[in-house]
Amino acid sequence: MHHDQIELIPLFSGSSGNCILVRAGSTCVLVDAGVSARSVTTALTAAGYDIGQIQGILVTHEHADHIKGIPMLAKKYGTPVYASAGTWRAMHGKFRDCPHFSPFTLPGGSFYIGSLCIEPFALSHDAAEPTGYAFFSGGEKASIATDTGYLSRGLIRALEGSKSILLESNHDPEMLQTGPYPYVLKQRVASRKGHLSNEDCARALVHLANTGTEKAILAHLSRQNNDPALAHRVSFDALAQEGLDMERDFSLSVAAPAMFEKEKKAEPLVSLLI
Numbered sequence: 387m388h389h390d391q392i393e394l395i396p397l398f399s400g401s402s403g404n405c406i407l408v409r410a411g412s413t414c415v416l417v418d419a420g421v422s423a424r425s426v427t428t429a430l431t432a433a434g435y436d437i438g439q440i441q442g443i444l445v446t447h448e449h450a451d452h453i454k455g456i457p458m459l460a461k462k463y464g465t466p467v468y469a470s471a472g473t474w475r476a477m478h479g480k481f482r483d484c485p486h487f488s489p490f491t492l493p494g495g496s497f498y499i500g501s502l503c504i505e506p507f508a509l510s511h512d513a514a515e516p517t518g519y520a521f522f523s524g525g526e527k528a529s530i531a532t533d534t535g536y537l538s539r540g541l542i543r544a545l546e547g548s549k550s551i552l553l554e555s556n557h558d559p560e561m562l563q564t565g566p567y568p569y570v571l572k573q574r575v576a577s578r579k580g581h582l583s584n585e586d587c588a589r590a591l592v593h594l595a596n597t598g599t600e601k602a603i604l605a606h607l608s609r610q611n612n613d614p615a616l617a618h619r620v621s622f623d624a625l626a627q628e629g630l631d632m633e634r635d636f637s638l639s640v641a642a643p644a645m646f647e648k649e650k651k652a653e654p655l656v657s658l659l660i
């Protein structure tokens with residue numbers, strides 16, 4: 387049974403670039419590759435993997451911090467690229483050289499890559515057709531949702547039942563309001579097409595914990611408007627208040643901006659313990 391467990395391994399997270407390795411048995415895919423192709427291959431090696439093992443790159447949306455390295459990876463290694471039809475249209479100019487490309491429609495059905503069944507769902511973000519992903523393997527579910535301004539009931543439903551989840555905990559609302567961003571950008575981040583606050587994230591995790599979620603990785607933290615210890619504390623306290631034994635019943639960690647830097651020892655999933 388253990389070989390079917392779905393692992394979510396954030397290689398890069400935040401506005402400087404996002405790339406998450408998803409593994410189930412021998413099936414490996416990436417969600418986004420928003421850093422250079424070289425950074426992706428280097429991080430994969432540091433994490434104990436090889437770019438040749440990657441069977442597909444699933445794109446969440448066309449913002450640079452999510453797609454930067456994809457054209458080169460697709461061209462150099464022939465890695466197949468998957469994205470919603472709207473995302474594909476929005477990034478088409480840069481992606482002419484992708485040899486294998488599979489657009490899908492939203493809402494739509496699920497598809498397989500190796501032993502992973504993948505179910506894309508729509509997010510709420512200022513992009514053409516932003517997408518989150520749920521993964522199924524061996525009776526287990528895991529999901530990824532970053533870059534969404536809010537979590538609608540439909541979105542929450544798409545996440546329910548996930549044993550592990552990588553969820554955006556982008557900003558502290560007060561740090562955002564008092565911080566250095568220009569007014570228009572503050573409004574955009576806080577809007578329903580922006581990014582999830584620590585509190586939104588914590589509220590969702592409390593609900594999801596009641597649907598079977600045992601492991602959460604907080605991701606896409608703002609460097610300006612958040613602090614890893616604060617993001618961790620907000621979700622930790624909310625879950626603990628709900629009566630969860632945070633040592634036994636739940637694993638909560640924060641994705642670092644670059645989890646597998648050369649000099650650092652590979653330490654998947656946990657970048658910060660409080």
Ligand SMILES: [Zn+2]
Nearest residue numbers: 447449511533
């Ligand atoms: Zn974005």
Ligand SMILES: [Zn+2]
Nearest residue numbers: 401449451533
């Ligand atoms: Zn982003």
